[in-house]
Amino acid sequence: MAFPPQFMEELKSRVGLAEVVGRRTKLTKKGREYSGLCPFHNEKTPSFTVNEEKGFYHCFGCGANGDLIEFVKQTEGVSFPEAVERLAAVAGLPMPVERPEEKARQQRAATLHEAMELAGKWFTAQLASQAGAVARQYLGRRQVSEEAVSSFRLGFAPNSRTALKEALIARGVSEGTLIEGGLIIKPDEGRESYDRFRDRLMFPITDRRGRIIAFGGRALGEAPAKYLNSPETLLFHKGHVLYNMATARQKAFDTGTVIVAEGYMDVIALSDAGFSQSVAPLGTAITEDQLQVLWQMAPEPILCLDGDTAGWRAALRTSERALPLLRPGYSLRFALLPEGVDPDDLIRKEGAGAMSQILDNAQPLSEILWRKEVADRPVDTPERKAALEKALYSLCDEMRDPAVQTHYRAFFKERLWQAFRSKGQTPRQGSRGAGERNRFVRFANQGSDSRFLRNSSHRTAVAPAVGRREELILLTVVNHPEIMENHYDTLASLHLSSPQLDRLRRAIIDIATVESSLDYTDMAHHLAKRKLSEQVKGLQGPTTKSLDWFVDPAAAYEDALNAWLHIVARHKVEALQKDLEAAERQLGENATTENLDRLKMAKQALDAAAGNEADIEGFGLASGRNKSV
CATH class of the missing domain: 3.90.980.10 (DNA primase, catalytic core, N-terminal domain)
Known part of the structure; x- marks a missing residue:
């Protein structure tokens, strides 16, 4: 069957050669090409190259070469029509009927x-x-x-x-x-x-x-x-085409970026000033098909928009349209010009250097989404804070890629934490009075100081060493919530082996995200509202008579923080050691390039984490202890 040239052109524009080849062998970008181990013969040194711009691959070892269609034919053993049909399914293109x-x-x-x-x-x-x-x-x-x-x-x-x-x-x-x-x-x-x-x-x-x-x-x-x-x-079909895209492709490939302006004259002015990797939609908001064309040219196109209300609205429309299409490594950036200025004006009045500075300061999509939701929105009550959080997480729900969605949720959680903190406030130093020690009990309607209970039935059933360390990590934050002021990310990224403890960790993070300037009493109150006081009570031990004394609310913040950082670092190192052991086992069972890379990354992560334990010289002095007990 002879396929129409326009269909074949559209197919190759929607499906990237490097993307298809990358499913068979790991590719690394080197300059204007990609390289990797050849999928057609066994080799230890990469001799296989992919040129995305020119649309062909070549192996200098075995001589295999061809284009997108040929690669599918050679790797999947299918005919030309079958290869086209499989790629059309990937691209979401209906097959043409020969009539x-x-x-x-x-x-x-x-x-x-x-x-x-x-x-x-x-x-x-x-x-x-x-x-x-x-x-x-x-x-x-x-x-x-x-x-x-x-x-x-x-x-x-x-x-x-x-x-x-x-x-x-x-x-x-x-x-x-x-x-x-x-x-x-x-x-x-x-x-x-x-x-x-x-x-x-x-x-x-x-x-x-x-x-x-x-x-x-x-x-x-x-x-x-x-x-x-x-x-x-x-x-x-104006929704599939960008002005100047044929010329911009080469420069976009060379520079690793593509600039999206609003109109013809902006593109011409940018190109005249040396930014020939510039394109523009054709009088309409950027479509899904145009986004795919842009991502074939560069992983993070820069939208250079006029500095007015219309430009901002265009940024918002494009950002919302991009959400379902985002995937790891592929996003958008936004270069917002001064009020009432477009690229053509800026270049004519201030030159190419001013334009370069605007482009260098382009903001990521995540920042635009954050600004969209917080603009003119009051967050002075818990209900309004909850509304903002809901709006941000609704944006995450529109993202189809699970990895992208996870990282956006973490980003918004961190920004919420930063936004809701009291400005200019630092963690309080020194010890608390003994009167604060029973407040967990008061909020939980208990009759004794739960911090000194032993062998509670609420203890989490995990291995003693790791289990107790995980308990101490959480208990220290519960009794010294000021730690979250500067170490929110550390707790948010921590992996705990116990599901019950991880549930408590998530609750602490949620509380810290919404509530600013928490102290021991505040944390106790919010955990009690979540019916977690019993679990916290079960974590308590003879802290004032053991080496775990630093978790006590009366301990100085400085000592609590240093000890907490130390045990968190130890916890991470042991987790990385387990990852390394697992990677070694996988490589022994299946000696593939992917498993070798996994082992190398595990070793690098462990090497980077080793020696990060906190400096505990003088530990205990701030709490009035002359030596460790």
């Missing part, structure tokens, strides 16, 4: 391409003619260089009702082709057809291969619409 009308459609497309190319040349000639003087003056005022005029193939549509129509029909293009290509308009009531673009500066719009498929026109005189684009045609 006589499809062949006719391909022939029409070829004819339309020829007509659009002739129109582009005619518009270019008009710009250089006497009739194009006004358009040339406009370009001069906008400081558009001659190089940009030439490279973007700018043109001019004269203020004539039928000039283009007559010129192209004289060159053998039929009226029907001109209508189908959107170059002329045929009124319904049977009147004579006329040119769509009149008295406008013309911007050719190309496909990924650089072929003209449509035009955009900027009015130079009075007109109902300042900008006018070609209608949807057999060649042109």
Whole structure:
């Protein structure tokens, strides 16, 4: 079966070669290419390369080479049509049906391409003619260089009702082709057809291969619409195309980024200033298909938006549209310009350096989402704080990738914690009075000091050494909640072996996220509200008569913090040692590259964590202890 060229082009644009190859062998980006171990023969040193931009792979060891379709054929043992069908399923593209009308459609497309190319040349000639003087003056005022005029193939549509129509029909293009290509308009009531673009500066719009498929026109005189684009045609679907994408692809690949501006002139100004990796949507908000095109060009496109309300609204629309499509390593950044300034204005007035600074300070998508929800939202009551938290987590629910969703939840939790803290407050030092020691009991309606109970039935049944350490980690935070002021992330990322203790850990984190400046009494109160006082009571031991005395609320904060950091570091090291042992076992059972990499990473993590225990010199002095007891 012969597949239509447009279908094959769309298929390859939606499915990245490196993505498909990466499912078979681990790839590492090196400059403009990817490299890895060849999936077609056994080797210890990588000799396999993938060039995403050019769309081919090659092994210098065994000589295997080909494109996306060939890779699927060679690795899955299928025919060409079957390979196309499998890739179409991945891309979400319906398979074309080979019918006589499809062949006719391909022939029409070829004819339309020829007509659009002739129109582009005619518009270019008009710009250089006497009739194009006004358009040339406009370009001069906008400081558009001659190089940009030439490279973007700018043109001019004269203020004539039928000039283009007559010129192209004289060159053998039929009226029907001109209508189908959107170059002329045929009124319904049977009147004579006329040119769509009149008295406008013309911007050719190309496909990924650089072929003209449509035009955009900027009015130079009075007109109902300042900008006018070609209608949807057999060649042109504006939600799938970006202005300048054919030219920007190479520079985007070289620089590792792509800039998304709002309009034609912004793209031209950026390119003229050295940022030729610039593109723009075509008068609409960025679509899902355009996001996929952008991610094929660079993993984190920068949206460079005008510094006004419309620019901010565009940022919000794009950020919301991107949420379901996010995946590890692929996101968006936003470069927001000063109020009332667009890229063209900034470059003309302040130069390329000012533009570089704006781009370098582009904010990640996570920051835009946070700003969206907190803007003009009061959070001065628990209910309003809860509403903000719910709104942020609702955004996470829209993310389909579980890893991305998990990290966004952690990010928002941390930002909530920071936002709800009292400003300028630091953890309190010194010991508490004995009057605070029974407050857990008071909130839990107990009749004795639960901190000194032994052998409680609520103790968690885990191995004594690890289990008691995990208990002490939580108990220290419960009795010294000031620790959460500066070490929230440490507790949030900690893995505990006991499900019951992990439940308590999550409760402490939730409390600290919403409540700021917690002290012992506050923490006791909130845990009691969650019916966790009994569990906390079960963790208590003879703390004042053992080496665990630092967990006591009366111990100095400095001593409690140092001891807590020490046992947390020990806990992490032991966990990493277990990971290393597991990686060694896996490599012994199955000697694969993936298992070897896992072992290397486990060793690196353990080496990095070793020696991070807290300095406990002088431990106990702040609490009035001259030596450890």
